[in-house]
Amino acid sequence: MNLVWETYFQSKLSSLIETSQHRKLMETEHAEQAWLVRNGKKLLNLASNNYLGLAGDEQLKEAAIEATKKYGTGGVASRLVVGNYPLHEEIEQRICAWKETEKALIVNSGYTANVGAISALVNRHDIVFSDKLNHASIVDGIVLSGAEHKRYRHNDLEHLEKLLKSAKIEKRKLIVTDTIFSMDGDKAHLEDLVMLKEKYGALLMVDEAHAGGIYGRNGAGLAHECPQLAKSIDIHMGTFSKAMGCYGAYITGSAVCIEYLINTMRSFIFTTALPPGTLGAIGKAIDIVRKDETDRYRLIENGRYFRTALQEAGFHIGDSTTHIVPVIVGSNEAALRFSMKLQEAGIAAIAIRPPTVPQHSSRIRFAVTAQHTNNDLQWATQRIVQIGKEEGVIS
Structure with a gap:
């Protein structure tokens, strides 16, 4: 390795060690x-x-084995090439029934879902309003999009409204939040966020990574503590890698929004599909969570x-x-x-x-x-x- 680069890396590592990071x-x-x-x-x-302990569940293991035997071990290509299995379509329909939405899209992780969706939804002409304690994947998606980034103080809806009020009327606005904050364990004020997004004509996207499978009707997420509230949220993102015990993520919402993401979301377009075994386990996890x-x-x-x-x-x-x-x-x-x-x-x-x-x-x-x-x-x-x-x- 070039000595200049090696010295640079070692200097940065030494700094991290000195600061206990x-x-x-x-x-x-x-x-x-x-x-x-x-x-x-x-x-x-x-x-x-x-x-929920599902990562070790025997039913998920068996479902993964069955799907692997039927379709093989790999996704073989991106879903827009030849990697779109019948399992994708079947599970996406189950997600829609579970979340009571029009269309769903399975993607490879919560990180790629947030980075890909946000950078596809907005651009440098738009504004994103993001809770200060949102997950890094949300922050990175906003940065990648080039949109104006307005961070409101954690769960401070008065501050958010002040920022919305001062934004240029002609700019498109996206509000995005975790529903349960992963390092603090507290909840977003979803009813107030819906009210503000309707008042100021914004789009509202929520990340249910740490709430999905646990809260709401049939474990559909914190937004589904009130089904009517959930319907007022434009885009729901959630993961299968936490309470669901598997891997991967989903984005769900209106048919036109999801169709748009299929055609514009780079982290979806240019990524090999999830392995069939993972899809088999996801399907079983959804069944278990909805019933138990x-x-x-x-x-x-x-x-x-x-x-x-x-x-x-x-x-x-x-x-x-x-x-x-x-x-x-x-x-x-x-x-x-x-x-x-x-x-x-x-x-x-x-x-x-x-x-x-x-x-x-x-x-x-x-x-x-x-x-x-x-x-x-x-x-x-x-x-x-x-x-x-x-x-x-x-x-």
Whole structure:
């Protein structure tokens, strides 16, 4: 490698190490259950997005095997070439029935869905209004689009309206938000967002990545807590890689909007289709989530118990009201020490640092699942409280 480039890379890595922002890949042998195995050690898994435990479900495994036997292991080409299997069409129809929308499109990940859709929907002549704590994929999509980017303070609808009011009338406007914020565990104010998008003639897109499969009628997402509200939202994006236990994502909305994205969304057009086995598992996951409410309710109750226990112990958990519970400690160094001590105590929970979260708000991001038992969570909270006191996070 050219010495100038190698020196540059090493300098940047050294800077990350000095500021406690350096990251390393850590091998995990098994992680689809409530307990995982890392470096031969059993740890309680409080770091996973496998919220309903479906990643290890035997029915999903069998569905993936059947689809692989029928269609092979690869997507073979983009969907617009020869990679569009009957499974795509079948599952997209199921998504429409589940989400009560006209048309759906399966894409390869939540990141490519947001980056591709936003950069196709708007351009340099338009304005995007985005919650300050939206996921990086939303931010990257806006940057790639070239549109004017207006960030409103987190869940501050007065600030959003002020920005909408001051925008040029002739410009097209897109409002985009997570429904559940992945690092904070709180919820967007969807009713107010719908009101503002109608008042100012904007398009509204929501990202249900951390709500899909859990909230709303049949687990369709937070927007579907009120079906009429869901119908007022123009574009719904969601993933199959979290509560659904699979991989991939979907975008759904009006027929004309989805047809437009099929023809303009570069991350869809120029990407090989998902493997058939993944599609088979997705189809089964949708069936399970729509019918089985037990795990959804258990997850919500586990989240409530865990939040309450940590808050009563004195931890700062922000405005979390969900299964995602941050413990905000402040500095990068404090978050790393906390995470390492948790691992030593038998708990897998990861330190989240900038740029994933704002400066001086480094945290441990805990995520409970439906698989955790009351004993698991009691055992964990006792150790978390003990470490919190040792580290001076709580008194």
